[in-house]
Amino acid sequence: MATNKGQAQRKRGRGPRIEGEETFIEKIVSIRRVAKVVKGGRRFSFNVLAVAGNGKGMAGIGFGKANEISAAIGKALAVAKKSFVSIQMRETTIPHEAIGRFKAGMVMLKPAHPGTGVIAGGGVRALCEAFGIRDILTKCLGSRNPINVVKATLVGLQSVRLYRKHE
Numbered sequence: 001m002a003t004n005k006g007q008a009q010r011k012r013g014r015g016p017r018i019e020g021e022e023t024f025i026e027k028i029v030s031i032r033r034v035a036k037v038v039k040g041g042r043r044f045s046f047n048v049l050a051v052a053g054n055g056k057g058m059a060g061i062g063f064g065k066a067n068e069i070s071a072a073i074g075k076a077l078a079v080a081k082k083s084f085v086s087i088q089m090r091e092t093t094i095p096h097e098a099i100g101r102f103k104a105g106m107v108m109l110k111p112a113h114p115g116t117g118v119i120a121g122g123g124v125r126a127l128c129e130a131f132g133i134r135d136i137l138t139k140c141l142g143s144r145n146p147i148n149v150v151k152a153t154l155v156g157l158q159s160v161r162l163y164r165k166h167e
Helices: 002-011 069-082 122-131 146-158
Strands: 025-038 041-053 058-066 098-102 105-111 136-142
Touching (some): 025 069, 025 122, 025 146, 041 069, 041 122, 041 146, 058 122, 098 146, 105 146, 122 136, 122 146
Antiparallel strands (some): 041 058, 098 105, 105 136
16 A cells, blocks of 8 residues: 555655656856845845756756855756756767857857867856767857856757758
8 A cells, every 4th residue: 555655656746766767967157146235235145057957968057046155056956957958969969050149149069070079168068068968169159148158059059950861
């Protein structure tokens, strides 16, 4: 009888974790301390931009704000895990060149031969590694704002399509 109850709880997302569940790649892209000026002085809080992915073609980005760094990181990672999107990949790279644009941020993405590695900086590298891309060349054009760069990278990676020959 206890096993039936445990099975019913697992179906609804509760109960003990099942062995073999996938683990997530979690990366913090930026942490900023911001201040709000009030009558008694300054009130400090923190903004965190985070990336989470499964390393198999799915990832998401999240933004969290709180008075404590640990709380802001937790919020950002929770949002990132809820906002997973999938991309199309060819082995360890992308099938073709793409340019992602978001506001003033622009990122150029080019496929690379196996063994090249992730040639990218900051947020672009974090997002590519979260998706599981191991060979790619990138260049950040336009704005260097981490939020715009990460969102532009996401737009660029989502625009990539695999070509399939119809028989």
